[in-house]
Amino acid sequence: MKRFYNKVQIASEVKGFAIQLDGRPVKTPARNLLILPTKALAGAIAAEWEAQGEDIDPATMPLTALAQGALDQVVRERERIVSRIAGFADSDMLYFRAEETQQALADHQAEKWDPLLEWARARFDVSFHLVRGIMHESQPDETIIRLGQAVEAQDDFTIAAMLSLVGLSGSLVATLALVETAYDAQTLWSLANLEELWQEEQWGRDDLAVATREIKRAEFEAAVRFLELARS
Structure with a gap:
């Protein structure tokens, strides 16, 4: 245009x-x-x-796009979008740990991810089931309910940012920590990409993977900025 x-x-x-x-x-x-x-x-x-x-x-106007999403989608379909975000309470990336054959990675995940889960346990009075491998294991009902309530409590513009953030990070816990300013965005981005960064350290850089991650990082940073500006 x-x-x-x-x-x-x-x-x-x-x-x-x-x-x-x-x-x-x-x-x-x-x-x-x-x-x-x-x-x-x-x-x-x-x-x-x-x-x-x-x-x-439009690709150079990420804040405009997020605001449009808040006004056109969240306002009209708030229940559906809240449910979509809250669904990560049962499948958060932080729950899934490397198998026994990758103990070094599992130890690294525990070192970096466990403090974030401890924050969520204390903040929302919840518990988590950690899983070795990729097989799904349902989280406690109370955990799903309380994290869902934490999403529902947010305003429409925060919900619009959270929809982007949770999709890019794969973690509702990390997204809530960002919303509540318990962690900074740079730290959370590193935690969200922990396994990929670990693999790079072990086997070397994959240029295509790095390029894809940088695109996602720009989207993540735009959503973070949108969140901060909408609440300032």
Whole structure:
């Protein structure tokens, strides 16, 4: 799409802050007004629109896309999306440990992942079943319920960020730790990619895997920034 506007502005609204292009409000694909909860987030999204050249490239506007997701999807389908995020309570990446034949990796996982699980145990008063290998083992009902309640308690914009974060990290516990600022994003990204980074140390770099991980990292960092700006 060709750029069709010259000036980007932020306008105060009753429910937040709107983005205007040449005085006209921006709408989402579902025709909702793009109303942001904080001036900080509105400013960052306005900067995305301002940075567009002759052609508008949606790939360079990750914050706009996440805001659209909050307004078009989470608001209309909140129960389904919360359920999707909460589903990771029963299949969190952190539960699955290397088999006995890879004891060194299992020890590394325990060293790096167990403190994060300990944080969740204390924070949400839950317990976890750890699994050797990839066979699924259901987690305690109380754990699933309480982690699900922690997701349900978040606002729509946080839910939009969490949907991206949990998909990229494979971990609801890590995502909740980020939401609650118990861990920093860089540490959590390293923990989410622990096994892949371990394999690189053992067998060397795979350029394709690294390139794929960097793409995901950019998406992860955008979701983290969106989360921080939406709550600032």
